[in-house]
Amino acid sequence: MLESSLLAQLIAFRKDRDWEQFHTPKDVAISLSIEAAELLEWFQWRNHDEVEAMLESDKREHLEDEIADVAVYLSYLCHDLGIDLNQAVKKKMEKNAAKYPPDKVKGRADKYNEYS
Amino acid sequence: MLESSLLAQLIAFRKDRDWEQFHTPKDVAISLSIEAAELLEWFQWRNHDEVEAMLESDKREHLEDEIADVAVYLSYLCHDLGIDLNQAVKKKMEKNAAKYPPDKVKGRADKYNEYS
Amino acid sequence: MLESSLLAQLIAFRKDRDWEQFHTPKDVAISLSIEAAELLEWFQWRNHDEVEAMLESDKREHLEDEIADVAVYLSYLCHDLGIDLNQAVKKKMEKNAAKYPPDKVKGRADKYNEYS
């Protein structure tokens, strides 16, 4: 997912701090879901126009940090479980494509909702 | 994050179905957090040994699918907001490195907990 | 939180199935957050008008079921940890009232956002 040199840096970061011991797959999955909630918090109580304005403000950096946190835990999880993320996404998209043929679901919110 | 050809495929997938209209940044962030919870659900009620056994079983594919779903929404969000994920992670890791010098936090769960 | 006879029923439900063994506080907290995500899923991709329409439709029962699931895990957690929920909310509301005096925060989204 991330550049390989950056992934190597993440791995070194936790090794240098002797923090691998905390990274069971279950605890990393917990952390990923907590970080996803913190990312969502950035949008909390905001309507579309307010979000657009915040994206142009100095609050953008905070959003980028939250997105980075999600990516970091996702990268640790894939690394630790030996999952090739590109491969996993490819396989999932093939299933999605078979399940949702464009001509049957185009622009339909109901189908989209079933999909997601 | 993903290979550029795969990201192009994701973008085409939603365009072919006329589904961009549903993808406001806030709704994509909601979806990311829902998918992270579905990923966590794979680990629900399982202890470490049970997780290890499931990783070797045919339940592994389900886990990979859930991880793929998280990656898909993360990719849409970064694409739509013009965020370079490698860049965002680099900046965040610099902050983390400054905040948690190895000699002060090594192997300490309390510091790790503050960190995360 | 729930009527005491209903709470007794929840406790009997898991005892009759010998399921207390799975209910560590951490796993119940995981389940609570998963159920909260499933509740949120009901609202996923919907705008305000669509939500209002769904509330009047036969999809309302599904929402009530998801809300019930959240309440069930919250009730188990409070029961198992010996927490009086009314008491906990009272104490938290006192802190909130001290932190957010009406004359300083009235109608201000920015203060509201700091608050939540």
Next chain:
Amino acid sequence: MLESSLLAQLIAFRKDRDWEQFHTPKDVAISLSIEAAELLEWFQWRNHDEVEAMLESDKREHLEDEIADVAVYLSYLCHDLGIDLNQAVKKKMEKNAAKYPPDKVKGRADKYNEYS
């Protein structure tokens, strides 16, 4: 769910601050899921013994505050949607009881996992 006088206090709290305007059902559901993640954060990286020790420490109050936050948003949501939580839980438990007869699922983690 909460004592009726306490619920009245919650309703007054947001009215006094003119904050009802932010409380669409969807945004309250978002907040509920964020608070559930913050509750889960209390357990993050902790094993069972560490959780037990924290429950006896001065960190317990923080946990009670997070549980209160979940209950507050759950209460607002039920109030705003006119949902009787006891009634909703009763109906859900009837469905669960029909779906999981004790003699078929007793002590079985696999059935429990299907259940949750």
